[in-house]
Amino acid sequence: MNTPSKTSTGILGFDGITGGGLPRGRTTLLVGGPGSGKTIFALQFLVQGAQVFSEPGIFVAFEESPQRLVANFESLAWNLKRLQPKELFFIDAQPMPDLIHSGSFDLGGMLAALGAQSEAMGARRIVFDALDILLALLPDAAARRREVYRLHQWLLGRELTCVITAKEGGDEASSPTQQPFGFMQFMVDCAVVLNHRVVRGVSQRNLRVQKYRGSGFDENESPFVIGSGGFDVAVARTSGRVDANMTNERVTSGVERLDTMLGGGYYRGATVLITGFAGTAKTTLSGAFAQAACRRGERTLFVGFDSDSTEVIRNLASVGIRLDSHMESGLLRMFSARTITGSAETLLVHIKALAKEHEARCLVIDPVSKLSKFGNELTAHGVAERLIDWTKADGITLMCTSLLDEMADQTNDSGSALHISTLADTWLHLNYLVQAGERNRGMSIIKSRGTAHSNQVRELILSDEGVTLADIYTAGGEVLMGTLRWEKEGAERVANEVAEVAEQLNLVRLDAEEAVLEVRAKSLQTELLAKQVEKTLLTRTKKSREGELARGRTTLRELRGAGAVVSGAKREMP
């Protein structure tokens, strides 16, 4: 594709929106109300050129004296003094207040002077700041048009990349069909509108590219902030970049059993959301994660909104999570964002800058729901989305907690504060269970993309040795936790013991019975033997008595004298 060559503005995000920056060698019109950030945008464009691309630039100041400009931007780390005058040249073109006009005049003098200067320093970039002031001096519209045309010709001849700023009420003052500084549109290849609104007491700055000849651009308003590094435009989505850093690597949650429940831990670069009411140990879980990250030697940033970092460290130490040594080694950076006020956008920029500075691989934001508390419920969602996009793109594992309001209507989507839950990869929910006069912490995994995960509610136990998860009991359709669980566990232990003893007793009893029976069997056998002996004896006695009887009768007969005959006869007869 043969798109016009572009030149970087050095403004984070803006180059992304426009796909590379401003059109090289062309003119860009920057329109916005007072205090909308026109001058800083323009100046940053020059500073970037001078510092990074060795493209010297000229700043033509119609509104403020260069001395004041330099003083005003002292707070930004731009080092304007060092750049002057070789790489950055300021021209004080403020109209003198007591200047007398008589008859027609033109900008020939200025252009001649600028031409000489730009040739002398080899300028590639030029800014006309507050051109509206100069144009206001011209008597009529025809003269204005003529001078703008003259300027245009001059710029074309030199192929300078030019930014012209002009005051106008941004998008609001002009009707949708009317373009700001319409008569200048013919000469500009790119037009950018800056808006500064106050929505419910919170300042919101937005930037919108209105046109860009020969190039695609993001047509939506993009929020921006002016921070210590200058202009920072929030880019909604950097398509194609987001998916770049997907990995299958797991990182531990810092709680062993939670890792098991998640099938190995969180994915690297994932977004983890922990929701729960106040005091459900959200911070503790994020602390455990941060500690585990530091133990792996990963640089971690912990952004807290609720309490100061020293407090967080002290409180976490009470549950066995020691972060102080990691703070000392520099791996961990704690940042208390309580002191920062401003839009959610400002916060995001702060966090981003800190994370970049710290080269963080893991980021904890506790709680992320604070983003919407700065009076910008409307933008907070977009900010949260960009936060996630950004961490994903950079492969930063993000853990955010979200505070649920106990009083809030449960149906009112409170479970997915800022709608992060739809974007989060893993969503842990912490809850209280009030039972038998106790509050116990329960934890469940609502979702965890791409990982098998347990569907069970676990009890979260905090002790001075750390965070552990315990199985919970269900009894009669109810979940038992805390003391009830402990009681149940105790009762089971006792029941086991009783059963064991009973079993042993039974065994003993049976042994005894067996022994008794064995003894009885022996005695019966003995008795049987005795009876058998007795029976034998009896039989023998009976026989001998019969014999005796027979012998007796013979003897008697013999004695009577007959028997002997009989017997003798008998003996003689056969």
Added chain:
Amino acid sequence: MSLLDPSNASRIHAPPEPVVVFKFLLFVAGDTPNSALAIANLTALCRAYLPGRYAIETVDVFREPQRALAEGIFMTPTLVRLVPSPMVRIVGTLIQTQTVLLALGLEAAAV
């Protein structure tokens, strides 16, 4: 009291008016119509009001842009009255108006 009154003072001392040579610097941009007009108008003014006691230097910003830069001349034509002080600047083609005459102090000189 009366001594400090300027009108009284001039009456009492009645000094001869010192001859002041007016020095002008006229910045023009090449041979544009505006440049030519400005030069013509200034010359006419000087002839009418400052006969014999004026000096005009014309600077073409295209030829001497560094001078325009140094002087902070951004619109052309620009007339700078160097002498007498204070320095006065007038932008435009110097059409003779009451404002221009007053600003240059020419009305007084003519009287």
